[in-house]
Amino acid sequence: MDQTSKHKIYVIGHKNPDTDSICSAIAYAYLKNQSGTGEYAAKRAGHISTETQFVLEKFDVEAPGYVPNVKTRVRDMEIRRTEGVSSDISLKKAWTLLNDAKGTTLPIIKEDNVLEGLISIGDIARSYMAVVDNAILSKARTQYRNILETLDGRLYVGDAEAFFDKGKVVVAASSPEVMEEYIEKNDMVILGNRYETQLCAIEMEAACLVICGDAVVTKTIQILAQEKGCTIISTPYDTYTVAHLINQSMPVRFFMKDNEIIAFSEEDFTDDIKEIMASKRHRDFPILDKNGCYVGTISRRNLLGIQKRRLILVDHNEPSQAVDNIESAEIMEIIDHHRLGSMETMLPVYFRNQPVGCTCTIIYQMFQEQGVDIPEKIAGLMCAAIISDTLLFRSPTCTQADREAAGHLAAIAHIELEPFAAEMFAAGSNLKSKSAEEIFYQDFKKFSQDDTTIGVAQITSMTAGELKDAKAKLLDYLPTAFENQHLTMLFFMLTDIMNESTELLCFGKGSEKLVDEAFHKKPEEGSVILPGIVSRKKQLIPALFSALQA
Numbered sequence: 179m180d181q182t183s184k185h186k187i188y189v190i191g192h193k194n195p196d197t198d199s200i201c202s203a204i205a206y207a208y209l210k211n212q213s214g215t216g217e218y219a220a221k222r223a224g225h226i227s228t229e230t231q232f233v234l235e236k237f238d239v240e241a242p243g244y245v246p247n248v249k250t251r252v253r254d255m256e257i258r259r260t261e262g263v264s265s266d267i268s269l270k271k272a273w274t275l276l277n278d279a280k281g282t283t284l285p286i287i288k289e290d291n292v293l294e295g296l297i298s299i300g301d302i303a304r305s306y307m308a309v310v311d312n313a314i315l316s317k318a319r320t321q322y323r324n325i326l327e328t329l330d331g332r333l334y335v336g337d338a339e340a341f342f343d344k345g346k347v348v349v350a351a352s353s354p355e356v357m358e359e360y361i362e363k364n365d366m367v368i369l370g371n372r373y374e375t376q377l378c379a380i381e382m383e384a385a386c387l388v389i390c391g392d393a394v395v396t397k398t399i400q401i402l403a404q405e406k407g408c409t410i411i412s413t414p415y416d417t418y419t420v421a422h423l424i425n426q427s428m429p430v431r432f433f434m435k436d437n438e439i440i441a442f443s444e445e446d447f448t449d450d451i452k453e454i455m456a457s458k459r460h461r462d463f464p465i466l467d468k469n470g471c472y473v474g475t476i477s478r479r480n481l482l483g484i485q486k487r488r489l490i491l492v493d494h495n496e497p498s499q500a501v502d503n504i505e506s507a508e509i510m511e512i513i514d515h516h517r518l519g520s521m522e523t524m525l526p527v528y529f530r531n532q533p534v535g536c537t538c539t540i541i542y543q544m545f546q547e548q549g550v551d552i553p554e555k556i557a558g559l560m561c562a563a564i565i566s567d568t569l570l571f572r573s574p575t576c577t578q579a580d581r582e583a584a585g586h587l588a589a590i591a592h593i594e595l596e597p598f599a600a601e602m603f604a605a606g607s608n609l610k611s612k613s614a615e616e617i618f619y620q621d622f623k624k625f626s627q628d629d630t631t632i633g634v635a636q637i638t639s640m641t642a643g644e645l646k647d648a649k650a651k652l653l654d655y656l657p658t659a660f661e662n663q664h665l666t667m668l669f670f671m672l673t674d675i676m677n678e679s680t681e682l683l684c685f686g687k688g689s690e691k692l693v694d695e696a697f698h699k700k701p702e703e704g705s706v707i708l709p710g711i712v713s714r715k716k717q718l719i720p721a722l723f724s725a726l727q728a
Contacts, residue, residue, distance in 0.1 A: 185216075185217065185485070186216075186217045186218065186219045187210075187216055187217070187218050187219070187488045187489070187490060187510060188218075188219055188220075188221045188245060188248075188487065188488070188489050188490070189203045189206050189207040189210065189218055189219065189220050189221065189489075189490045189492060190203055190220075190221040190222065190223055190242075190245060190489055190490070190491065190492070190501055191203050191222060191223065191491075191492050191493045191494065192223060192224075192493060192494035192499040192500060192501075192623065193223045193224045193499060193500070193501065193502075193622075194224045194225075194619050194620070194621060194622045194623065195222050195223065195224050195225075195226070195227075195230070195493075196227065196229075196230065196493075196566065196567070196621050197227070197229055197230045197233055197562055197563050197566040197567070197606075198493050198536050198537050198538055198563040198564075198566060198567045199222070199492065199493040199494070199537075200220075200222055200226065200230050200234070200241070200242065200563075201230075201233065201538055201559040201560055201562060201563035202492040202493050202513070202536075202537040202538050202541055202560075202563060203220040203221065203222065203242055203492050203493075204220040204239060204242060204556070204559055205538060205541050205556050205559060205560050206218075206220075206490065206492055206513060206541050206544075207219055207220040208220075208553070208556055209541065209544060209545060209548070209550060210490070212548075212550050213548075218490070219242075219243070220242040220243075221242045221243050221244070221245040222241070222242045222243070222244055222245070223244075223245060223246065223500070223501035223502075224244075224246075224619070225244075225619070226241055227606060227620045227621065228605055228606055228608060228612075228620075229566065229602060229603070229605055229606025229607075230606075231605075232601075232602055232605035232606065233558075233559060233562040233563075233566075233602060234559075236558065236562075236602075237554075237555045237558040237559055237562075237591070238555065239555055239559060245501060246501070246502060247447075247501065247502045247503050248487045248489065248501050248502070248503050248504060248506060248507040249447045249448070249449060249487075249502075249503045249506045250447070250448045250449075250484050250485075250486060250487060250506065251444065251445055251446060251447055251448065252442050252443065252444050252445070252446045252447075252448060252451065252465055252476065253444040253445065254448070254484060254485070254487065255448065255476055255480045255481065255483075255484050256476075256480050256483065256484075257444075257465055257473060257474035257475070257476055257480070258281065258462070258474050258475045258476065258477070258480070259473070259474045260279060260281055260283075260284065260285060260462075260474060260475050262285040262286065262287030262291060262293070262472050263275065263284060263285070263286060263287070263430075264286070264287070265286045265288075265294055265295065265429060265430055265431035265434065266321060266324075266429050266430075266431070267324070267429065267430055268324040268327060268328055268426060268427045268428065268429065268430070269302050269305060269306070269425070269426045269427070269428055269429075269430060269433065270327070270328045270423070270426035270427065271324075271327065272284050272297055272302060272430050273299070273302050273426070276299055276302075281462070281475075282298055282299050282300075282461040282462055283296055283297070283298045283299075283460070283461060283462035283464075283475060284296070284297050284298070284430075285464050285472050285475065286430060286431070286434050286436075287472050290471060291471040291472045291473075292470070292471060292472070293439070293441060293464055293466065293471075293472040294431075294434075294436060295430075295431070295434035295435055295436035295439065296434060296435050296436075296439060296462075296464065297430045297433060297434040297435070298435075298460075298461070298462075301433050301434065301435065302433070304433075305425075305428070305432075305433045306425065306426070312346040312347050312348065313345065313346040313347075314425065314428070315342055315346075315347050315366065315424065315425065315427070315428060316342050316343050316344050316345050316346070316364075316366075317432075318428040318429060318431075318432035319341045319342075319343045319429070319432075320341065320342050320343075320427055320428050320429060321338075321339065321340070321341050321342075321429065322336060322337065322338050322339070322340055322341070322342060322386070322409060322411070323338040323339060324427040324428070324429060325342070325386075325388075325411060325424070325427040326338060326411060327427070328423055328424070328426050328427035329388065329411065329413040329415060329420060329423060329424070329427070330413060330414060330415070331388070331411040331412060331413040332411070332412045332413075333409075333410075333411055334395045334400055334403075334410040334411070334412060335400050335403045335404050335408065335409060335410040336386070336403075336408075336409030336410065336411075337409075340409070342366055342385060342386060342409075344364035344385065345362065345363070345364030345365040345366060345384075345385050346362075346365055346366070347365070347366045347368065347424060348360060348361060348365055348366070348367055348368070349367075349368045349369070349417060349421055350367050350368065350369035350370075350375050350378075350379060351369075351417070353375075354374050354375055354377075354378035357375060357378050357379065357382070358378065358382065361378075361379060361382040361384060362382070363382070363383040363384075363385075364383070364384070364385045365379075365382075365384050365385060366384065366385060366386040366387075366388065367379040367384045367386070367387050367388070368388045368390065368417055368420050368421060368424070369387060369388070369389060369390070369417075370389070370390055370391060370393060370417065371389065371390075371391060371393030371394070373396065373399070376389065376395075376399050377399065377402065379408075380399070380402050380403055380406050380408050381406075383406060383408075384408055385407075385408065385409065386408065386409040386410070386411065387403070387408060387409070387410045387411070388411050388413060388420055388424070389410065389411070389412045389413070390413055390415060390416050390417045390419075390420055391414070391415075391416060392412060392413070392414045393412065395410055395412060439464065440454065440458060440460065440463055441463065441464040441465065441466050442463055442464075442465055442466070442476070443465070443466055443467075443468065444465055444466070444467050444468065444473065445468060448481060448484055449506075451463075451481075452481065455478055455481060456478070461477055462475040462476070462477050463475060463476055463477070486506065486507055486508040487506070487507045487508070488507065488508045488510050489501075489504075489507045489508070489509050489510060490509075490510050490511040490512070490513070491509060491511070491512045491513070491514070491521075492512075492513045492514065492537055492541075493513075493514060493515070493516075493537040494514060494516065494519075494623075495512050495514045495516065495518060495519045495521045495529075495531070496516075496519030496520065496521060496624070496625065496626070497519065497520060497521055498519075498623075498624035498625065498626050498631065499519075499623050499624060500521075504521075508524070508525075509521070509523045509527055510527060510528070511527055511528040511529070511530075512527060512528075512529045512530070512531070513530050513531075513537060513540055513541065513544075514530075514531050514537060514540075515531065515532055515533065515534050515535070515536065515537050515539070515540060515575075515715075516531075516715055517715070517719065517720070518531065519625075519626075520626065530544075532579075533577070534575075534577050534579050534580055535564065535567050535568040535573060535575040535576040535577055535580040536563055536564040536566075536567035536568060536580055536583075537563070537567075538559075538560040538561075538563040538564055538567075538583070539564055539577075539579055539580045539583045539584075541560065542560055542583040542586070542587060543579070543583070552587070552590055554590055554591055554592065555591075557587040557588075557590035557591040558587070558590075558591035558593060560583070560587050561584050561587035561588050561591055561593065561595075561598075562598075562602060564580050564583060564584040564587070565584060565595065565598070565599045565602065566602065566606075567580075568580050568584075569638065569673075569675050569712055570595070570596070570599040570603075570675075571584075572675065572678055572712065573712050573713045573716070574712070574713055574716050574717060575713045575715055575716040600640070603638065603639075603640050603675060604640060606638070607637070607638060607639035607640060607641070607644055609637065609639070609644055609647065609648045610644070610647065613651070614651040614652050614654065614655035615655060615659075617637060617648050617651060617652060618635050618652060618655055618656075618659050618670070619635070620635070620637055621635060621636050621637065622634070622635040622659075623635075623714070624663065624665070625719055625723070627723055627726060627727075629666075630666045630667070630726060631664070631665050631666050632665065632666060632667050632668075632669065632719075632722060633659070633660070633663050633665045633667070633668045633669070634668075634669045634670075634671065634714055634718060634719065635659075635668075635669075635670045635671070636670070636671035636673060636714050637671070637672060637673065638673040638674075638675050638712075639672075639673070639674065639675065640675055640676055641674075641676075642674055642677070645672040645673075645674060645681065648672065649672055649681070649683070649705075652670055652683065653683070653704075656668060656670065656683065656685045657685065660685050660686055665686060666686060666687075666688075667684070667685070667686035667687075667688060667689040667692065668684075668685040668686050668689065669682055669683065669684055669685075669689065669693075669718070669722075670682070670683040670685075671711075671714060671718065673712050675712070678709075678710060678712055679707060679708060679709045679710065679711065679712070680707075680708045680711045680712060680718075681705060681706070681707050681708075682701070682705065682706050682707075682708055682711075682718075683704055683705050684701050684704050684705070684706070685704060690704065692722060692725050692726065693706055693722075695725040695728070696721040696722050696724065696725040697711075697721060
């Protein structure tokens with residue numbers, strides 16, 4: 179995820195979204211993006227229904243991205259994009275890179291950005307302070323290229339890509355006679371410009387001569403070294419400085435941490451990593467992408483500075499209907515046409531709630547108020563949402579504002595209302611191929627009051643026969659849905675658009691009694707026909723909650 183996408187504000191509808199929820203998110207995100215006040219993206223909190231899919235395809239609009247949870251993730255943090263390095267680089271180079279980046283931990287990677295290990299400033303300092311073994315350079319299999327880089331050296335004889343992997347490091351500060359007592363085959367000898375000491379070291383079969391003070395290496399010495407397979411490096415530094423620097427040429431692989439590395443995924447929730455970060459003394463933690471490749475590091479400071487996901491809610495204002503972990507997000511605005519729920523915000527927000535039949539009607543009014551032209555595709559989506567929510571103006575929730583908005587939008591989208599509505603309803607009510615679970619969650623919402631949580635699902639159809647087939651599937655599934663959703667009561671509305679009536683299925687202790695008190699019609703075997711009842715929002719829910727209060 180790039181840096182700009184982290185700061186996008188999501189415009190999102192409710193879980194189990196209907197056509198209005200999806201279309202209002204798309205339309206309002208478009209309108210907000212014209213304002214220049216930020217970057218807005220339409221999202222969805224559930225799966226798209228067949229009706230909504232038909233509408234999106236009809237107007238050639240891509241479905242909003244799926245966001246099942248708005249907890250912050252690692253990818254929402256400011257990840258330090260520290261570039262990974264090869265395990266072959268020297269300690270000195272690693273130290274320089276960390277200082278230049280003002281970092282504390284350097285990731286070591288293999289090909290394809292696969293994390294191999296980590297080395298910190300503390301690891302480098304300990305490697306320098308704790309080493310007393312004069313054979314450590316060969317044990318670490320140090321490449322001559324690293325030695326040349328560390329000592330600002332010049333290679334006279336040998337291969338820079340070869341390794342010093344045998345022998346110890348010695349300083350030749352004595353006469354050749356004394357040198358013969360402590361120089362052994364394969365040693366690295368640090369010495370000056372004296373010809374005789376250079377010759378002695380070569381004859382003792384040293385693996386490498388490091389000649390200090392930028393001393394000139396004679397052709398004779400070069401030829402002898404070539405014959406004996408002895409590498410010769412010249413450096414401008416004096417003997418003391420070379421002895422001081424030489425161990426810094428060792429590869430980081432010898433000192434890096436390569437087991438029990440604590441790494442996090444970009445997809446991890448920040449709540450899940452807080453305790454781990456707090457319990458470990460590491461300053462930085464590597465971050466991997468979904469393919470397990472290294473992308474950067476984070477620290478506890480990054481965790482403290484993380485910004486909550488910012489949301490605009492459309493077509494709902496109840497926590498039970500909102501995307502999971504809504505309490506972890508910052509709500510910026512709410513645009514809705516339902517009853518007021520129990521949504522709480524930390525700060526005052528822009529809240530627009532109107533008693534109209536569809537959220538897209540409100541958004542249409544906002545386009546008009548702000549003088550923003552509505553594109554043809556957006557107009558088509560908004561018109562479809564109004565048709566869907568008002569059942570082509572048959573619902574008692576429908577107002578004159580809905581009719582006027584739909585007429586204007588239909589003209590912009592170049593569609594005829596009744597033929598388009600018939601086509602859309604037919605696509606949405608194609609229930610034969612769907613499972614009971616798919617039918618149930620096509621349009622399901624929760625409503626809470628005090629300690630009572632009611633679930634209400636609804637499907638609409640142009641034919642009574644299709645509703646009858648759906649009912650047969652649903653009867654066996656209702657107990658499962660009731661248990662999964664942790665409800666007090668569960669109702670399912672089988673709404674016949676043409677006859678403007680609903681068969682209501684009831685499940686849960688007290689559900690039939692509540693329906694009888696609300697509508698003065700007693701259910702039989704968990705079912706009751708309610709003539710004239712087609713709206714969950716304006717007819718069913720108010721009646722049920724009034725009966726509950728009574």
